[in-house]
Amino acid sequence: MIYPWIWKRLPGGRFGKLVSAVVLLAVVVLLLWYVVFPLVDGLLPTDDATIGE
Template identity: 50%
Template sequence: MYTWIWRTLPGPVVVRLVLALVLLLAVLALLMTVVFPAVGPLLPFNDVSVVGQ
């Protein structure tokens, strides 16, 4: 998959590196703003129970 992305990106190596970095940052931004907030309430990390003696 990564080789397909690398072969699909246009330009010389420097341009490909910049485009790959922009693509990576766009995916991270999408994850942080859309995916993680949508899935956060479904995760059990907020169900903390402490059993006292």
């Protein structure tokens, strides 16, 4: 599994690993929110409605 692999490679004890995991998760979320999603938004047809009258 991927989560035990990440957990074993994080530095520190249990508390340090928890803090590192939270920081890592926050970095991934912010990277997606501010970089990836704006780039993909221009490629998606969000103005085309599929529900008609």
